[in-house]
Amino acid sequence: MARAATTSDAFNAVAEPRRRDILNYLALQERSVSEIVDAMEMEQPSISKHLKVLKDVGLVNVRREGRQMLYRVNATAIRPLWEWTTTFERLWRHQLAKVKENAEKKTDL
Amino acid sequence: MARAATTSDAFNAVAEPRRRDILNYLALQERSVSEIVDAMEMEQPSISKHLKVLKDVGLVNVRREGRQMLYRVNATAIRPLWEWTTTFERLWRHQLAKVKENAEKKTDL
DNA sequence: TTGACATATTCCCATATAGGAATATATTGG
């Protein structure tokens, strides 16, 4: 077997750093493909391919306006990632509390 | 170019569903490899390989106890994922608020 | 209709998988 497809879910789609860059950029506002191309430093075909992956997993939505295609983030599709990470929140808070505790012990000496 | 290595960062490491399963299991408590093998339905070599990836990106820590290797989650390594997703939190709250608003309008009819 | 602009798709290829199978390494008890 090989790796899970990039389009299999949001986790795989955002594993690619360029796609996270694109999503970060789109978080500010809806953008056309050429705006994205200008903002990122990538060829237009690459951008289009990344956008296709993002669209396939529902991380972005699109609408046409004349010759342009306007992409925007579908933030609710990112929520499952957030939810998965929060199951570990208790653990890292616990870890951080320990670190702080140790730091205070040191100061007390 | 090919895909970014699974060991390149936490995002790529957790893209594999089996590795998320393992992390979920380890979230409960520290576990030996054989306990993980029993809990997941996978061959031991596969588990060891997944654990290596998780260790390489710092998502788990290990200690030896006799013949056993005890793995535990390093939750702070998951935090960057959480932080990235929270940059979109405002957006999905906004979206959900809209959905709710529309639902209430309907009820008013 | 034609040309220009905006975006998408196809073809090519080097590369890193994940799992299966087999084997290697490490540790302990006797």
Add this chain to the structure above:
DNA sequence: CCAATATATTCCTATATGGGAATATGTCAA
């Protein structure tokens, strides 16, 4: 030291990827 247990590593292979290059598709303006 040896056998048993626990874990890691190596070899193999089908597969999907991301970028580059070239090209196709779609839309508007005149």
